[in-house]
């Protein structure tokens with residue numbers, strides 16, 4: 104191998120999925136961006152060829168003994184892949200991990216903060232462990248460091264608009280005329296005819312939370328000492344602090360509606376013991392710092408002037424700065440990672456790698472611009488450049504023109520999707536791409552056009568006084584019968600407004616997201632859209648046999664693989680691997696079933712057809728309508744039998760859209776539908792949205808993509824910034840109006 108080749112990852116004759124003998128060189132220690140329409144083969148090169156080979160090589164480093172336990176990662180379909188370094192994939196898979204995984208723990212910032220408190224906290228307390236809610240020394244003993252516990256659902260338990268005599272207390276033991284309520288009346292401490300809303304705060308405190316005390320009362324002429332206790336206090340001690348298993352089923356059922364999960368009553372959600380919470384630096388305890396937005400936290404940390412802690416402060420500010428740099432300054436360290444969006448998760452993972460010391464690694468990113476407003480894309484670019492400048496090879500699959508601009512090298516895959524793609528149509532510089540005449544090049548040159556004539560709404564859906572996360576009393580009207588785009592920088596409150604508030608109030612809305620449609624391992628586009636039912640009937644009547652024969656889970660299915668086409672091999676402590684079924688060769692049906700033909704094709708032949716081929720083959724009205732809908736959303740290239748699990752998020756979303764295209768009068772909500780879509784696919788998507796609107800539906804889209812925003816009938820812009828500096832309605836109006844709106848960052852970028 105020549106020395107110059109060492110500077111490149113060299114791939115020759117790659118044939119995974121739709122790739123047509125692709126050969127290319129990827130410069131090392133540079134940023135290479137792969138682009139091209141959805142389904143063109145970008146992932147087949149980057150993930151199924153490059154990343155897969157890297158994993159295989161890594162496994163080969165293990166001894167023969169260990170390797171017998173590792174899944175046999177098959178060699179990717181290619182003639183050669185040379186000069187690979189270790190690959191790290193930074194994807195958008197959400198960070199799971201339950202309540203013990205937070206932004207702080209996942210970025211390794213929390214341990215440093217604990218170290219800081221153990222060095223500089225007052226009063227001096229003890230080891231860093233004392234400040235960890237994952238450690239028995241530090242966790243709140245009441246909630247075991249979870250920060251939440253079961254509490255009384257106050258809105259169900261107490262009706263403030265009534266008096267005690269009118270039944271203000273709605274808990275099971277407090278029926279008017281019953282023992283508990285009579286005790287309260289007899290105690291003489293409370294005005295039984297006054298509405299609770301007219302009680303003073305002391306009276307209310309005493310009634311609801313008063314500690315147990317003895318009161319002398321008269322019963323049947325005899326004086327008795329009776330214990331009286333606050334209503335909520337008593338209920339909590341009697342039913343919540345007790346092991347539910349010791350209560351009868353009836354009691355459990357009676358009290359269950361009055362109990363909800365809420366902030367722990369001891370630590371108030373801080374998760375830590377009282378001892379660690381009493382330790383402070385410049386007046387703040389560790390829980391307060393963890394609940395602070397990173398942008399503010401970094402300023403507070405910089406102000407700590409303690410020479411002993413100086414090295415800790417330095418490493419803390421360094422890491423916090425990475426979070427600020429990537430545009431996550433609106434998040435808090437105590438934020439649970441499973442509430443982060445896909446884009447946020449990916450950026451958090453990125454920060455972890457920036458702080459690490461690996462060099463000569465191949466970093467692979469899958470659309471890192473997801474969730475970022477155009478204003479913040481430059482931050483992402485700087486991060487990619489930093490990784491490169493540390494001596495790493497950076498490979499990015501991306502559609503955003505502003506990210507594509509920073510590439511040292513661009514690979515454009517196409518020209519189209521599926522079988523009409525799988526080639527490299529351009530390799531070279533950004534300037535070269537603009538002049539290449541490819542779909543990507545041409546789209547990058549086109550100027551943005553603002554929609555001039557907005558549709559008139561047919562009505563409106565109101566959100567009133569929304570107060571959640573960072574939203575403060577937001578009221579907004581969402582017009583019906585038109586296309587509304589909700590926009591704003593990341594963290595401004597778009598998802599909170601639409602996904603959390605609006606959807607909970609308008610439960611009839613239909614959400615079209617990119618989540619996988621994994622009904623079962625046997626589902627595919629034919630079964631999902633219902634085409635398979637009609638196809639089975641057609642086969643049955645053409646051959647005068649039972650239609651059940653043509654189902655994957657019937658007698659007609661291959662017995663070896665139960666109609667799956669693949670056999671899963673379980674490897675006790677590793678992911679299982681799928682191997683093609685040896686009996687049916689992946690065709691999924693028994694030999695005798697494949698003998699039955701419809702116009703010369705077997706059921707397996709039909710499942711191997713692309714949507715495009717099936718449109719030519721079928722004449723059945725219902726089947727053609729469903730196929731046409733799939734074709735309309737740009738899915739001409741997928742095969743009817745392709746397992747749903749191999750479809751990308753964008754493809755799943757479009758299949759869902761396809762099955763909605765014939766409806767009228769519905770409300771559709773889509774969260775960043777352009778994810779995974781090439782500029783030319785976006786035109787397609789817009790056409791579908793417009794078709795839905797023209798058929799009388801309401802479409803509400805959360806988007807940063809300027810192309811989509813520019814084509815809205817109505818724009819709702821949240822902001823002005825992220826986190827506590829956001830949460831307000833900055834602008835509502837049409838695309839031609841937003842460019843004049845002074846406070847709208849989005850407006851500036853549309854100009």
Ligand code: ADP
Nearest residue numbers: 120121140141142143144145146147521740749
């Ligand atoms: P891109 O990343 O450019 O969107 P992909 O590389 O994911 O494109 O897909 C290229 C083609 O290969 C598409 O037609 C896709 O449906 C098909 N494909 C991808 N993965 C599989 C798979 N596991 N089995 C069969 N076909 C696949």
Ligand code: ADP
Nearest residue numbers: 433434442572573593594595596597598599826
């Ligand atoms: P956008 O959709 O505009 O990116 P979000 O609605 O996701 O913004 O977030 C708005 C604010 O609410 C941010 O400060 C974010 O950190 C916070 N937030 C969002 N989801 C949660 C959650 N589940 N728990 C706590 N805070 C949240």
Ligand code: ZN
Nearest residue numbers: 243246367370
């Ligand atoms: Zn607690």
Ligand code: ZN
Nearest residue numbers: 661664684687
């Ligand atoms: Zn089989």
